[in-house]
Amino acid sequence: MDILYFAWVRERIGLPKERIETSATTVAELVEELRTREARYAEAFSDLKALRVALDQELSEFDAPLAGVREVAFFPPMTGG
Amino acid sequence: MDILYFAWVRERIGLPKERIETSATTVAELVEELRTREARYAEAFSDLKALRVALDQELSEFDAPLAGVREVAFFPPMTGG
């Protein structure tokens, strides 16, 4: 599964993209797994209300299932326009 | 006093502008005076709800006084934009 990070999430974690193997069945489980990795992940994911998630390039929710998903992206609320 | 006509009011009366001497003290009195002149005036002023009036280039009302006014204009509701 490809995990992408944008804006300050990318900066805190220190990379824009990584490929991981996971048995997580929901986004929330995936986040738990990432948090246990290293302090920089724990810090980036410390407040989920400050984060948004997209599954296969569609905005989604943290309780959404990961079955069949190939690309997960984490980022702060958008500020375009 | 200069009287100006625009759009279909101008077409019905048959001229864009005329100078008249009047003792009318309000727009309504002026309209009454014009109506008695000729059929084309009576026709143009037959329905005041379909008309607007400006006094010295400011939108006004038919009961407004004419004291000090130099230019009166009659026209249909505006359709710019």
Added chain:
Amino acid sequence: MSAEIRVQEAAFDPGAELSAFTPRAAAAGAGAMVSFTGLVRDLPGAGGLSRMVIEHYPGMTEKALEKIAAEAADRWPLGPVLILHRFGALTGQEPIMMVATASAHRVAAFEAAEFLMDYLKSRAPFWKKEETGDGTRWVAARSEDEDALGRWR
């Protein structure tokens, strides 16, 4: 707010106007610009529109537009404002008029442009006459246009 008001017979290019407006808006610290352009609709079907003639009241027109622009500037913190309206004979698809507004934020720029348009429609002395294959007719004022002013009272 500095308002540029133009009432002209000559055709204009909305894009060229926006190109000239943009650096003025940027220099005034604006983060948002809104433009509205009215076009002569080229209605299809029998007796389609072949020409539009716009009459106006020279002198009063400019005063009315200045007043509308000043009122917009009282209500919203605006950078430059442009109001441009043609008169005379126009053909299908030609730009009739344009307004442009600039402000720090988008809501003010949008609202000011809508305010200018609503007042311009019903309070500036312009009258449109349409010439079609079936003859000519003065465009009737629409009650929705008068009603639109209620939003700003």
Added chain:
Amino acid sequence: MSAEIRVQEAAFDPGAELSAFTPRAAAAGAGAMVSFTGLVRDLPGAGGLSRMVIEHYPGMTEKALEKIAAEAADRWPLGPVLILHRFGALTGQEPIMMVATASAHRVAAFEAAEFLMDYLKSRAPFWKKEETGDGTRWVAARSEDEDALGRWR
């Protein structure tokens, strides 16, 4: 409705875009065109903005903008629609993005442009970072921008 969606690093001229948009709107029978342009605000004072960097999510960005344009076309009878957004490094006063809409009447053109802007602000994956004399910071989302979506539900 035909939507032109562009996500580009290159600078653009809002006026040139409107010049290209106008004949497309006119040919579609539109009587009203609205454009919105966002500019980098050149904030005065100590540590004024010297640069803005916009990050986006290639692939998702285009999909999100297409979806927003399609939703606008479901709600209003629209002629052409333009959505243009830059990414990368921008300097003060530069245009960031632009939308343009066209419709038979002005209310639809205004509402569709406001709808596009409201959704683009909170639902298209762009992130702005400001660099000033005091350092760099990611622009925080404003709760008003999220609240603005309530109008369209």
